[in-house]
Amino acid sequence: MNMSDSRPVYIQLIDRIYTMVLSGEYPPGAKLPAVRELSEMMQANPNTVQKALFYLEEQKLIYTQRTTGKFITTDESVIERIRASLARKYTAEYYMNMKRIGMSVGETKKMMNELED
């Protein structure tokens, strides 16, 4: 985790969990570790992890099975929606950085194409 990141920690945790899900580390239907275990993994406060999970549950990315724990949704549309929104955010950040160092959109696109091969 980037400690100089000034965003609230629960928001940073949400982003990390998004990445874990989208990268396939926790595929649809996978069981999430318990709060305490997640806290240790992310070296973050258990109440903050709880807050992040609460948010993700409201978003329907995860659901609670009363006795067995928390699971990643099997509803691919939720996952695709999150993937699209993260992709938009990362692209905007990338363009902003390129703009800051004096690259035009055209030049940036050209570099993206060059990356492909």
Next chain:
Amino acid sequence: MALIEYRNVTKLYKGTNALNGVSLDIPAGRIVGLLGPNGSGKTTLIKLTAGLLTPTSGTITVDGFAPGPETKARVAYLPEKSYMSEWMSVDSFIKYFSDFYADFDRVKANEMLSRLGIDPKRTLKTLSKGTKEKVQLVLVMSRAAKAYFLDEPIAGVDPAARDYILNTIIRNYSENASVVISTHLIYDIENVLDDVVFIKEGKIVLADSADNVREKTGKSVDMLFREVFRC
């Protein structure tokens, strides 16, 4: 009523105000960072809570009790400087703690030590600084206390030992107890904290949740600390 309450606590030391009118509530189930530079009053506040010092004026209560035998039974305290005799073995400290504290869990302590690969027969003087810190933390965290006061637990230990210490704090988290960690190394611990308390020249200058600080100021706790305590 909060688990720990400070009301207008002042401590005079040789004519200087080590603490000056401190009022603060620490609810149960929180991990609190007591943050300030050296000499700001962190250790004084902790020693007052542990019952090792008495306030010049003002009151402190832990779980409703004024400092005394009842609070010593509820407060687990990790001092900044080791009070442990170098010639004693880890084993004898475990015995010592289980004799002294009714809430000490010997099985848990032995488990934590064996997971660390520490031979309980060894005397303290044969252990590295980082290992000694870990042993002391194991002893303190093996109590089922209501409040844990850790005075500079991560100062001067290597990153692996620091990770162990932070993970031990997280693993032992309970919603019925609070953990207060004093440090000036905020960068390392800020993601573990629920609440932050800035203390400056014996006075509390900020007490808020860590996420509120970030949301309100747009700065990490570490960044804000550097600003507030700029020399």
